[in-house]
Structures are given as structure tokens and as C-alpha cells.
Amino acid sequence: MLKNQAQIISGYSQKINEVTSKIEQTKKLIDQLSLVRIGLFLAEILFFILLLNSADDNGRTLIQIALLLPVFGFVFVVRKQAKLDREIDYEKQLLWVYQNEWNQLNGKPNGYDSGKEFESESHPYSSDLDIFGNASLFALINRCYTKTGNDLLAKRLANKSLKEEILSRQEAVKEIQEKIEETFFLRANLHGHDIQKIEQIKIQLQGNLGLQLAFVRNKFLRLYVAIAPYFTLGLVLAAIFVGGLFSNVLGLFVFIHLGINIFFNSKINLVFYSFGGGSGLLNSYAKAIKWTENQDWKSQYITCLFTSKIPVSKEIETLSKVIQKFDARLNLIVGGFLNGLCLWDLQCCISLDKWYQSSSKDVITTLNHLGDFEELISLATLAHNHPEWVYPKVEDGFLLTAVEVGHPLISIEKRVNNNFHLEQMPTVDIVTGSNMAGKSTFLRTLGINMVLAYAGAPVCAKSLQLSVFSINSYMRIKDSLNESTSTFKAELDRLKMILNNIKHDKNTFVLIDEMLRGTNSKDKYLGSKVFVEKLITEKTPGLFATHDLQLADLQHDHQQTLRNFHFDIQINNREMEFDYKLKQGPCSTFNAAILLKQIGLSLN
Known part of the structure; x- marks a missing residue:
């Protein structure tokens, strides 16, 4: 149910x-x-x-x-x-x-990372569609604690995927959604640890550790370290029950062992400080990995994540135990006692080297794959928390049909849903309307749900059918004092980027909100007109939000390739009311005069 x-x-x-x-x-x-x-x-x-x-x-x-x-x-x-x-x-x-x-x-911020580091105004759509940063799509979805998980989720939301991969990911997300209660166990085991520590360990395993442990591969040293505990134990027993000479010999050997430890101390420290204190972290990661290994996964996307023939969780548990023993050196009294009797630090280094020679490659791969699971769990949790959302149907050809599509970042109490569909051939759709009527929000609603769909996630809609497009947007254009860039120059750069992308990818979908704001009204209209006609010539579908009704008149010359939509207002008792519903045709009611009058300016 x-x-x-x-x-x-x-x-x-x-x-x-x-x-x-x-x-x-x-x-x-x-x-x-x-x-x-x-x-x-x-x-x-x-x-x-x-x-x-x-x-x-x-x-x-x-x-x-x-x-x-x-x-x-x-x-x-x-x-x-x-x-x-x-x-x-x-x-x-x-x-x-x-x-x-x-x-x-309940409307409070997500405690996981918001993805602010992935913000980029040069990206084709992420800044305009609020994909990264505070109050963003990433902030809504993210349940990744590891660096790998965050990077993978960001990559999924910022890059185009093929249809087959999208459908494969949908299948994987649905399978994890069925196990959602168990995923909280995995997330709890990963949360709260030092993220940089696990990255440091992975770097060590990828190459540094092998070089650092070269000094313990001397056969004579390994042999002596292996027999030292038994030899010392014999001396201890002899000193207790016989005394005399054996006590002196025991003292001499303890002195020699401490000298050996001091001689290798710099090399031992190099190994230890890349792992020290990481046993608890690795033990928790091993538990999380063990959960992934014990599931009977069906989806091909998930089964392909398992490349090792043996349970890697056991290998990590073994590494955790070695490091836990190594941590004994942090206590100067205990560490000194153990090193004096049985060369404890060297024992741990040799154990670590034996483990490294047999296990490290599988461990690195599996630790990275935890990020894949985190990323899928993020999307599955989104589906679980919003049961009214649906998985979109991704199909071939040219298609976009949305029924009751809403903005996922707007609360359900305030959200207004709309219907929209493309024709069988590409068209440029002009959306006119008053200030605050909902034009920009609608463009972002459509774009952000397309991003969700291509990530393999459910979308905020009653239904959504679409083919795979490359999304390009032009909405929040800013000047830059640091780069000596005016608003108009920034707008031209953005238009150039979109035109280049259209040239290289014919499956591009363009979202534009009020083009060429940084120039005069005549050039603004002429530039917008030329750009709209360029999209029509290139057969590139686009949504074009504007206050300029002259652009709506272009339909007379492009009846088959240009459509008009609008958002309007209603005036009741001199008060403006918005229904935020998309309607056919150009807008006939605007609110600028009303808003100006409210601040003391009247238009004739």
C-alpha cells in the first residue's frame, strides 16, 4: 500500500x-x-x-x-x-x-552538503535552474556523506545521460527504494566520520603505502620480528624463575629493540600517520559495504558495481584490526612496553604490508563504489519521501509531455502545477505575462524536472514523457566587476555558448527568460527576434519568456513553428490575483501600471 x-x-x-x-x-x-x-x-x-x-x-x-x-x-x-x-x-x-x-x-534545511562547491555560472543550466547551492535541487536530494558520493551526484545532475543509462538507473533506484528502511543503516555507518581521513587512506592504498612499506620487506628483519616475541617471552620467564644473568640479558634485548624502533621510527611514522585513528572509520565502512554485499541485487546497474569475487568487507575489517593494534603506540607507556618486548610497531607494519599485497586493489574500488550506493540512495530517498511523484517515461524520438508538473523546490502547499507538451515537430514557444505571474518559475519547473528525469529520479508531476535533450538556459545573467564584464557582454557570451551548443548537439532544448536586458528596447527586440528565428531555422525547441508582445506577433510569420502561451492576472477590488496557470495565446493583461500606481506613479 x-x-x-x-x-x-x-x-x-x-x-x-x-x-x-x-x-x-x-x-x-x-x-x-x-x-x-x-x-x-x-x-x-x-x-x-x-x-x-x-x-x-x-x-x-x-x-x-x-x-x-x-x-x-x-x-x-x-x-x-x-x-x-x-x-x-x-x-x-x-x-x-x-x-x-x-x-x-517539515520545511527545514537538509543537513547534508548543499553542493555549493559545484556552482558554476558558466554551466549550460545549473545556475539558472538552482541545481547547486543553498535551497537547490542538490540540497533537496543529497544523502551522500563521502566525497565520492557528492561528486557522483553532482555529475549526474550536471551532465547529459543516454536513454539506456537513464532507464537502467531508474531500475536501480526503484530496487533500492524497496529496501529504503535498510539504507538508513548504511547512512548511519558512513555519517559522522572524518571525510578527509578516508580520502587520505585511499590515496595511501593507491600507491604511497607500497613504497612506504618497502623497508619491512627485508627477509632477515621479517624473520627476526617474527621470532622476537617468543624469544623475549622465554627471557621473561627465565628472568622471573631463575633471575640473575637472564634479567640482564632481557634488559639488553629490550634496549636493543627500542634502538631498532628508534632507527626505523621516521619510516614507521610515515606509515602510521596516514592510517592512525582510522580503525573505527574503516570498521563502520566495512559494515556499510557488508550490507551491500549481502543483498540479492537484481538490477544490472547495481550488479555491475561488484567486481571482486571475495567479500571486500572482510578485507577492510582485517585492515581495521591491524590499524587498531597499531594505535597502541599512541599510549607512550603501552607502546614503549610492547616495542621493547616484541617490536610492536614493526609487527604492525609487516601485517599491514601482507594485507596490502593481497587486498588493496579491491578495497579501493569498493570504497569508491560506496559513493555509487550513496548517490542511488539519495534518489531512492527522494522517491520514498515524495510518494506522489512519478518516474518519467524516457523514450526515443522527439517528445515532451508533462501533466501537472510542479516545481520540486516549492512546498506542496504553495506549488501550482501546469500541463505542457511539445508538438511533433520543434517549435519556439513564446511565454508572455505580467511581472510575478509565474513565467520564470514555469521555465525553471520544466527544466529542473528534466534534470531529475535524466538523473534516473522521480519527477514532481502526475506524469512525464520525454526524450533526451541537452538543456541550455539563459536566465540569471550578471555583470562582473572582477572580469570587467558588463551585463550586455555577459548576455552575448551566454548567447554564443548556446549557439555553439546547438551547433554541436541537435537535441538541445533552450530556456530563455527576458533576453538582452542590458541594451535599449529597439535592439532588445531585434536581437530577440533574430535569436528566435535562429532557433526556428535550427529546428531547436525552446521556451522564451518575455514582456515584449512584439515577439508574440512573430507567430503571423511562423504559424507552424512558433506558439504563444501566457500567464495572466485578475483584478478584484483593485487587488491583483495570480493563478499561476499556463494558458494558450499571448497575454492581454499586465500589471506594471498597477504596481507603479501603488508607489505613487500614474501612467496616462
């Missing part, structure tokens, strides 16, 4: 309450274990006092054994607490994910 948006918001509220309750329960359990740790510490002190006051008999032996019990109990409790700390970290990230969905559906 298809849910409506109110039910979806209610579902998120329920999830928020469930996770919040679980976090509180986990916190209470952690606090209880903290009390147990204090109790075990006090018990250890008590047993130690009893040992000091005990006679040299069987009771003393029992107390000595009892001294070990609080130690073992303490170790167990610490490990249990560490596990609960990891659980609560995950639960907090999961709560953030659910809270973010609830916030966005």
Missing part, C-alpha cells in the same frame, strides 16, 4: 522516538558498568590489603588468586563498555539520519 507524505513523516517520528529511547537505555547501562568498574577497583584494593595482612599459609594463596578476579572482571567490563560506546555512537548517527529526514519534510 502506497503511503502518503503525512504517514511517512509520522513513520520518521516513530523511528526518532525508538532510537532516542534506545540511546537512553544504553547510557544507563554504561553508567551501571562504570559503577561496576569502581566496585572492582575497590575489591582489588581490599584483596591487596588482605594480602598484606595475611599469614604465609593457604589463605594467602587463595587471596593471591582472588587478586586476579577483579583484574579479569575489569578487563571484561572495559571491553563491554567500549562495545556499548560504539553502539551509542552508531545510534546517535542513526538518530541524526531520521531527524534530518523529519526536518526536511
Whole structure:
């Protein structure tokens, strides 16, 4: 049964309450274990006092054994607490994910990246159609936390795709939409980590690490590091039970080991500081990857993402364990003790080298493919959160038919939907109308839904059928003081870009809002007329919003290739009312005189 948006918001509220309750329960359990740790510490002190006051008999032996019990109990409790700390970290990230969905559906900003870094006024349409930046399409859709995911989503929204790829992506998005509840698990595991750290690790795995670990490939060194722990253990036991010479020999070997560690310290640091502290991050990434591996995927687009014959999640878990052991060197006392006895840092470097030789290529590919899943999950979440939206039908030929298409960035309470279709042959459609009547919004509505369609996402419409076009727009033209560019020069540059794109791609669709604003009215009309006729000659479809009614008159000379539409106003009790509905024919009612009168200027 298809849910409506109110039910979806209610579902998120329920999830928020469930996770919040679980976090509180986990916190209470952690606090209880903290009390147990204090109790075990006090018990250890008590047993130690009893040992000091005990006679040299069987009771003393029992107390000595009892001294070990609080130690073992303490170790167990610490490990249990560490596990609960990891659980609560995950639960907090999961709560953030659910809270973010609830916030966005209630009109608050998306907590993920807005894509501001991808903004470009030179792009054929992204700036005009609000694709990137604050309050943009990217900001609405994005559920990517990794750099790879953000880059892939931006690429999908900024580039043209082939029909086959669009349909393949639609299939993949639909399949993930069926598993939407499980995707929150993946997102929670990826969120909250240091994004730069995983990029640093990937760079290391791509080449640097192999060179940095060359120093541990000496056969003699590897052999000695392998036997050192056993040799040192023997010396420790001999020093305890025999003493004397063995104690001196043990001290000598500890001194030698520390010297070896100092000798290789610069090379060890080079390896460690590219991975150190990354074990928790990699463990979470391994869990996310494991989820993708355990699904029985059907769509070809997703199955092609899996190139490894073995579970890569296990390889990453192994790497995480090596790094976790390596992190012991961060504690100077523990690290010094381990290096003195068994050359711990070199042990970790050798383990890392063994892992690198067998696993690194698959891991890099799979870590990058997490971005593919994030990008698809972003579109699937959009479909889940807006069940009234539909997947468009992408077809061959020349086609665009939209029924009740609305702007996805306008709230459902304020959104006004319109119908629109192209004829069987390309036409230039002139859209006239008053200020604030809805011309610009309609152009952006059509363009932004086309961008959604080509990304493989659902669109804000009752239905949409279209072929694949290259979108070119001309709307927000700005001057530039830094580049000494006037508005008119900027407009000419934009027109030149569009004409060049039309020349190289015959499947171009042009959206223009009030052309040549930076020049006089006569040149503006003549320039607009020439451009419209150029589009007609090139058989390039376009929507042309303007206040200039003379352009609407061009239909007399181009009856088969130019159409007129308009948005009008109604005047009730001297008040303007807009219905924002697209209508046939040129506009006959304008509001400039009314608006001027309101500020004290009257037209005769």
C-alpha cells in the first residue's frame, strides 16, 4: 500500500522516538558498568590489603588468586563498555539520519552538503535552474556523506545521460527504494566520520603505502620480528624463575629493540600517520559495504558495481584490526612496553604490508563504489519521501509531455502545477505575462524536472514523457566587476555558448527568460527576434519568456513553428490575483501600471 507524505513523516517520528529511547537505555547501562568498574577497583584494593595482612599459609594463596578476579572482571567490563560506546555512537548517527529526514519534510534545511562547491555560472543550466547551492535541487536530494558520493551526484545532475543509462538507473533506484528502511543503516555507518581521513587512506592504498612499506620487506628483519616475541617471552620467564644473568640479558634485548624502533621510527611514522585513528572509520565502512554485499541485487546497474569475487568487507575489517593494534603506540607507556618486548610497531607494519599485497586493489574500488550506493540512495530517498511523484517515461524520438508538473523546490502547499507538451515537430514557444505571474518559475519547473528525469529520479508531476535533450538556459545573467564584464557582454557570451551548443548537439532544448536586458528596447527586440528565428531555422525547441508582445506577433510569420502561451492576472477590488496557470495565446493583461500606481506613479 502506497503511503502518503503525512504517514511517512509520522513513520520518521516513530523511528526518532525508538532510537532516542534506545540511546537512553544504553547510557544507563554504561553508567551501571562504570559503577561496576569502581566496585572492582575497590575489591582489588581490599584483596591487596588482605594480602598484606595475611599469614604465609593457604589463605594467602587463595587471596593471591582472588587478586586476579577483579583484574579479569575489569578487563571484561572495559571491553563491554567500549562495545556499548560504539553502539551509542552508531545510534546517535542513526538518530541524526531520521531527524534530518523529519526536518526536511517539515520545511527545514537538509543537513547534508548543499553542493555549493559545484556552482558554476558558466554551466549550460545549473545556475539558472538552482541545481547547486543553498535551497537547490542538490540540497533537496543529497544523502551522500563521502566525497565520492557528492561528486557522483553532482555529475549526474550536471551532465547529459543516454536513454539506456537513464532507464537502467531508474531500475536501480526503484530496487533500492524497496529496501529504503535498510539504507538508513548504511547512512548511519558512513555519517559522522572524518571525510578527509578516508580520502587520505585511499590515496595511501593507491600507491604511497607500497613504497612506504618497502623497508619491512627485508627477509632477515621479517624473520627476526617474527621470532622476537617468543624469544623475549622465554627471557621473561627465565628472568622471573631463575633471575640473575637472564634479567640482564632481557634488559639488553629490550634496549636493543627500542634502538631498532628508534632507527626505523621516521619510516614507521610515515606509515602510521596516514592510517592512525582510522580503525573505527574503516570498521563502520566495512559494515556499510557488508550490507551491500549481502543483498540479492537484481538490477544490472547495481550488479555491475561488484567486481571482486571475495567479500571486500572482510578485507577492510582485517585492515581495521591491524590499524587498531597499531594505535597502541599512541599510549607512550603501552607502546614503549610492547616495542621493547616484541617490536610492536614493526609487527604492525609487516601485517599491514601482507594485507596490502593481497587486498588493496579491491578495497579501493569498493570504497569508491560506496559513493555509487550513496548517490542511488539519495534518489531512492527522494522517491520514498515524495510518494506522489512519478518516474518519467524516457523514450526515443522527439517528445515532451508533462501533466501537472510542479516545481520540486516549492512546498506542496504553495506549488501550482501546469500541463505542457511539445508538438511533433520543434517549435519556439513564446511565454508572455505580467511581472510575478509565474513565467520564470514555469521555465525553471520544466527544466529542473528534466534534470531529475535524466538523473534516473522521480519527477514532481502526475506524469512525464520525454526524450533526451541537452538543456541550455539563459536566465540569471550578471555583470562582473572582477572580469570587467558588463551585463550586455555577459548576455552575448551566454548567447554564443548556446549557439555553439546547438551547433554541436541537435537535441538541445533552450530556456530563455527576458533576453538582452542590458541594451535599449529597439535592439532588445531585434536581437530577440533574430535569436528566435535562429532557433526556428535550427529546428531547436525552446521556451522564451518575455514582456515584449512584439515577439508574440512573430507567430503571423511562423504559424507552424512558433506558439504563444501566457500567464495572466485578475483584478478584484483593485487587488491583483495570480493563478499561476499556463494558458494558450499571448497575454492581454499586465500589471506594471498597477504596481507603479501603488508607489505613487500614474501612467496616462
